[in-house]
Amino acid sequence: MKILGILASHKEHGLNAQMLQHVLDNVDEGVETETIYLENYDITPRKYPEENPVLDQLADKLMESDVWVFGAPTYWRECPGRLKDFFDCMRPKFVYFKDNGDTIPGPFKDKHYLSLSSCYMSTTENFLTGITDETFKTIDRVMAAAGVIKIGEIVLPNTFGMKEIPEKKVKLCAKYGHKISKKVEKDDSTMKRYIQLFFMIAIMALVTMGIQVPLKAIMPMDNFWISYVSFVIIFFVLLALILHFVTFMKHRRR
Ligand SMILES: Cc1cc2nc3c(=O)[nH]c(=O)nc-3n(C[C@H](O)[C@H](O)[C@H](O)COP(=O)(O)O)c2cc1C
Missing domain, CATH: 3.40.50.360 (Flavodoxin domain)
Incomplete structure (x- = not known):
């Protein structure tokens, strides 16, 4: 080594x-x-x-x-x-x-x-x-x-x-x-990334559905397509914010 x-x-x-x-x-x-x-x-x-x-x-x-x-x-x-x-x-x-x-x-x-x-x-x-x-x-x-x-x-x-x-x-x-003294043959963070991705999606879906609840007061959320489209838009905005945050915070700065 x-x-x-x-x-x-x-x-x-x-x-x-x-x-x-x-x-x-x-x-x-x-x-x-x-x-x-x-x-x-x-x-x-x-x-x-x-x-x-x-x-x-x-x-x-x-x-x-x-x-x-x-x-x-x-x-x-x-x-x-x-x-x-x-x-x-x-x-x-x-x-x-x-x-x-x-x-x-x-x-x-x-x-x-x-x-x-x-x-x-x-x-x-x-x-x-x-x-x-x-x-x-x-x-x-x-x-x-x-x-x-x-x-x-x-x-x-x-x-x-x-x-x-x-x-x-x-x-x-x-x-x-x-x-760095420990020899690692391959990139061993694949599993970690999948677990992070799972929790990211789980939390975002929860927040999205949480935001949809009060929207019922102003939108007919019982309609499948309105519910679906609002879900996609909210989810997308959250994903963009999280990705921006992760990219911004990616490098150690302190
Ligand atoms: C050509 C040159 C450009 C530099 N530009 C920056 C800079 O844009 N921002 C900054 O914070 N420090 C800047 N520095 C300071 C260096 O980052 C600083 O000198 C470094 O921490 C010293 O590392 P060293 O002791 O290994 O040379 C610059 C230094 C040099 C010589």
Whole structure:
């Protein structure tokens, strides 16, 4: 079992480097770790038919690791350019191409990843406006295309003037260090998602029917089609609200 840290910060010993180190320092006994600092690599796209040994070397490191941990500070509300460049140049290694140009997960399918990010903005501002969201979303998009499974994410807001990681985050990093040490072959959250979906539908149907009850005073709810159409509309509005909420809350912002 091996865990690879991938640091994409301008600072080799900055806060993301520290978070990454806290995660890697807490992996279980026997788990091997390595960190690569992307600044140390001359990452350029492969110009066919020429070879690109740097990309080959990076791909080998990815292949020999079971879990990747991305340390990626938020720059301009986005993923740092160095990481984006790494993703862009690695695209032909991350995915296979179909005849029509569509992509399917490549050789790294079913590996796992954890994302770390940080920003100057305060916890409240990040919670409300999601400064770090795009950083996580970019990583998620690329990993989803490559078939790499997400374990979690850690966000560190309020970093202006910060020199050391607060104790709370150090503990969280340590927790994830243990978590990522357990080898999971496949995405094991399918059952959990079905259970969540079941309860979501059950609660929404209950709320919808609850809203329909007082509507009897103003609408002929005994009519099957009126009852059906009102159910569909109320259910749809609730579903849209819940999906918006789930998407909004999807990323950790505190
Ligand atoms: C080029 C650049 C752009 C940045 N853009 C933002 C930003 O849009 N919002 C923000 O809150 N912080 C921004 N920051 C602050 C970084 O997120 C902050 O420096 C980071 O927490 C430090 O991580 P590090 O110590 O690993 O480098 C930016 C920093 C740099 C260097």
